[in-house]
Structure formats: structure tokens, C-alpha cells
Amino acid sequence: MPAALKRRLFRAARDVRHPRRAAERRGIRDEVARYLGGRAALVRYEREVRESGLVDHLLRKGREQYETVTAAGHSLGAIGYAEGTYLYAVLRMLRPEVAVETGVANGFSTAFSLLALAQNGAGHLHSIDLPREVGREYDAGTFYEGEGRAGIPPGADSGWLIPEELRQRWTLVPGKSQEELPPLLERLGTIDFFMHDSEHSFDCMWFEFNAAWPALRPGGVLVSDDVNSTEAFDRFVRQEGRSPVRLARGMALLKK
Numbered sequence: 001m002p003a004a005l006k007r008r009l010f011r012a013a014r015d016v017r018h019p020r021r022a023a024e025r026r027g028i029r030d031e032v033a034r035y036l037g038g039r040a041a042l043v044r045y046e047r048e049v050r051e052s053g054l055v056d057h058l059l060r061k062g063r064e065q066y067e068t069v070t071a072a073g074h075s076l077g078a079i080g081y082a083e084g085t086y087l088y089a090v091l092r093m094l095r096p097e098v099a100v101e102t103g104v105a106n107g108f109s110t111a112f113s114l115l116a117l118a119q120n121g122a123g124h125l126h127s128i129d130l131p132r133e134v135g136r137e138y139d140a141g142t143f144y145e146g147e148g149r150a151g152i153p154p155g156a157d158s159g160w161l162i163p164e165e166l167r168q169r170w171t172l173v174p175g176k177s178q179e180e181l182p183p184l185l186e187r188l189g190t191i192d193f194f195m196h197d198s199e200h201s202f203d204c205m206w207f208e209f210n211a212a213w214p215a216l217r218p219g220g221v222l223v224s225d226d227v228n229s230t231e232a233f234d235r236f237v238r239q240e241g242r243s244p245v246r247l248a249r250g251m252a253l254l255k256k
Contacts (some may be wrong), residue, residue: 025082028246032086035245035253036093045089054115054163058108061161064126065106065153069134074205077105077150079225083248084112087195087223089251092114094221096123096192100184102177102208103198104129105150109225113195114166126188128173128180128198129158177208185215192216195223205232213240216256223253 005081018187033042049055062076069076091099091113099117104110104127134151152160158172173180178197184190194212195204203225209232212222227233228250237244237254245250 016089020168022250028086028248029082031246032089035040036089038171041093042089045083045092048092048119049085049088049112049115052115054082054111055084057163058161061104062108064158068153069106069151075150077108079109079112080248083251084109087251088112088116089119090221090223090247091123091193092119094193095120096220098188099123099125099193099195100128100188100191101195101197101210102128102181103123103130103196103225104158106156106170107161108151109169109195109197111162111166114162114170117169118166121193122170124171124172126184127159127183128175128177130174130176130198131158132158142155169218178204181208181211188215190217192220194220195221195225197225200226200229202230202232205230206236209233209236213256218256220255220256221253223247225250225251227252 001131029042033039036042036045041067058078058081062078066076085231087109096117098111101110101113110125110127113125115123131152132150133156136152152158158174161168162170173184191212194208196208196212198204198208209222211222216222224233227244233252240254242254242256245253246252
């Protein structure tokens, strides 16, 4: 049975078991479609992702290291593939020249972003990341010990899952966002897109939102993962008086 058909059958069975979650997913999809200007645009972007083969690549490569990472008490930090497609669609429509993200880990969401830039034929993504390599000893306090605890396999680099052909528009900045984000934004000047997906503590999220927002151009987009993990995103929404668009239960965007 083809992998795509297996995934569709799995989702159908899941929706029967959890009808409320299914209704929530449909609501989010409708919200994304409205943001993109209609369902036809979303369907077109979904087709592009399917035809790229990226999802199959990520599934295959992720399975190779799943046991190694999870046995050590970590996760792969994988974005849902529907959410990854929505992120891709946002970037396809926005067509950013300068994009910044914090948090890469194994590279799931970064791969969707880079696929969008490749399809656009323009733009560059600057990613800040301090990866947690499973099996290594680190000083206490090096990493936030909240939910998620994404880890990369022993000997791997940040974003090891990203296909080689998508790396031409990518620059990795090693380090913590609290230290690396301000000088990066100063070097880049105005940016078109920012995504938070690093340490999901209130302090880190609040710091990143308030650092990145002034650098965003009018009409630029801020995306945050794990918006439900702290009050930081909701408080920032109120501070800026904006209406968020959901990309997933725990992911949303704000348009400046």
C-alpha cells in the first residue's frame, strides 16, 4: 500500500475515534485557507508539498533515528505534516527575502520553510540553534527542561534531516537565541518573517517576540510554535492588538 494512502487511512480512523479533535483540525484548515485567500490556494500548496517528496524523506530519515533519540528520553521535535504544509503555504504567499527562526533541532519545520524558499526562487533563512545531542553531558542550566526536550542523534548536526538540495538558502547560527538573536537582527536590518521554535519558556518567548517584532517590516509575519506552553504569546497578542491565525493547536501567526 502506498505511504500516502496509509497516512490518509490512518487520519480517517483517528478522526472517527476523536471527533472533537477532527472538528478542531477542520477549523484550523479553514482558518489557514481564509488567510491564504481561499481554499484553492491551500490545495495548490498542499499539492506542491506532496509532489516534492519532502514528507516521505522526513518520515524515512526520522524513523532511522527514532529509537536512538527516544530511548534517551528525548523527542525528535517533529512538526505535524499538516502544520508543516501550512507553514510552507504561509511562506509561499509571503515570499520573504529575509527570514529568521530560532530552534532547528533535527530540522523538520526548517525543511518545510526551506522548501518554500526554494519554490519561491528567492529568500534566505537564518536559523539560530543550540542542539541537544543525546548521550552528551552538559552543564546544568544549558538547556530549558520544559516540555518537548528535542534531541538530535549522537554525532549529528542541527538540521541533519534537511535534504542537501534545500540548504543553499540557509545559514545556521550556533548558540542561544538570547545571545545570538540581537546581533543577528542588527546585521540583517529589516526582516520579512520570524519564527520562534526554540526554548518554550515564558522568558525566552517574550524576549524573542519583543526582539523580532520591531525588525519585521509592515506586512511581515511572526510565527510561534508551542503558543499554549506559556502566557507569552497571548500576552504579546494583546500588547500588539493583533488577531492571530492558527496553524495548529499549538502554533499561530501574527501579521504586522
